[in-house]
Amino acid sequence: MAHTSSHELSPAEYQKAKKDAYLGFWILLGVTVFEVAVSLLGKGWIPGTEGLAKLSWVVIAAGAIIAVLSIYKARYIILEFMHLGHEVQGLRFSVLLPTVLLIWAIIAFFQEGDAWRKRRELIKDKNEIRLDADGNIIAPAAELKG
Helix, strand or coil: CCCCCCCCCCHHHHHHHHHHHHHHHHHHHHHHHHHHHHHHHHHCCCCCCHHHHHCHHHHHHHHHHHHHHHHHHHHHHHHHHCCCCCCCHHHHHHHHHHHHHHHHHHHHHHHHHHHHHHHHHHHHHHHCEEECCCCCEEEEHHHHHC
16 A cells, blocks of 8 residues: 655745755855954954954944844744744744843853953952062052052
């Protein structure tokens, strides 16, 4: 008894699926190349743009553009390649919410690490001992600053 699957694609459906896959590839490639160009421009690594890296608004704008494009790529991959674009909203959120929480956790870890670094520098400054030319203790750095 022959069994036919309803999941087989007709030649027209196959060509459309292939075309959609290539379109996705070219979209992601274009966005990635643009991201790399913005990053190189923001860092001043493109010849003739070295001075741009010194402008804080250029660095902030480059970072914002890269973040937005990365979010777009993640959304596109999740909705198209993971086939969640045609699913119910609850299933989409069950995939997207952990992703958002992961991004939040990464930001929190960076901020916490920066706070530890600043505290460590403060402790090093307070514990620093100054010596005169003969090696005698003058005063701890904290007393000299006060």
